[in-house]
Amino acid sequence: MKGILVICLAALLPALAQWRLQPPTAYRTRAGQTPFDSAASELVSVDTVRGWKGSVAWVDARTRVEFEVGHVPGAILLNEDTWESLLPQFLAQWQPGQRVVVYCSASCESSRRVALRLRRAGVEEVHVLEGGWDAARALSP
């Protein structure tokens, strides 16, 4: 029992150090809140996006096959499998300050992971489309 306690307490040290050195700034809860700023919201609906002024950069986090079948006009494919190869292309097309909306299939979690990675890559305002591609279809011609 003492040994278990020793290991558990010892693991606290690097964890706390990492929290201090690499604080969680990009994570958003499912409710759309950051741990530190409840006003920041990750999930947005299609209606909200339609109401925004200014252009939106759409990111499709699905597979290439799904992307080629259909996607939001102007959307850029960027998923975790192709992250390293496609991120530069996205960053070249994205304008600093431009809102980014990520979507994937309705039931997948990829969009949130891609959104988090984009924040860590320096993209400030990144949102996830509520309802995913099923909701985004309404924006396709």
Place this chain on the structure above:
Amino acid sequence: MNRWSSSTAWLVRVVLAGVFIWAGAQKARHPELFALDLEAYRILPAAAILPIAYYLPWLEILSAFALFLPSLRRAAGWLVIALLAIFTMMLLIAWARGLQINCGCFGTAGRATTDFVVAIFRNILLLGAAAWLTRTRAPQVGRTIRSG
């Protein structure tokens, strides 16, 4: 413990520790992504997710190293068993719910969608290995034999 058993225990320890160090390191590289994986299970309370995402990888890593320290070996074995039991339980719950998620088992090195059957089977194997390790005892050294 005979030589065969001792060598096997060593090999099992190396494999078990290797898996845990690799898994822990991959999670520790991107704790926020691991937090998303934890959240996807929809089991943990929101306030607990980030602390666990930062702490759990290091617990895995240190438990793995402790498997090689004689004074902490058994404690580490029990910790590994407890962690694997918890992981397996979470996988079973997610599978029963029909969730299509990344289990977060190996951080960003894992597949986008986990094959639950494979993951659960793998965990059961590792659990068995850890349980076997915890049952075996190292040979006692330093016993003196008194002769009359």
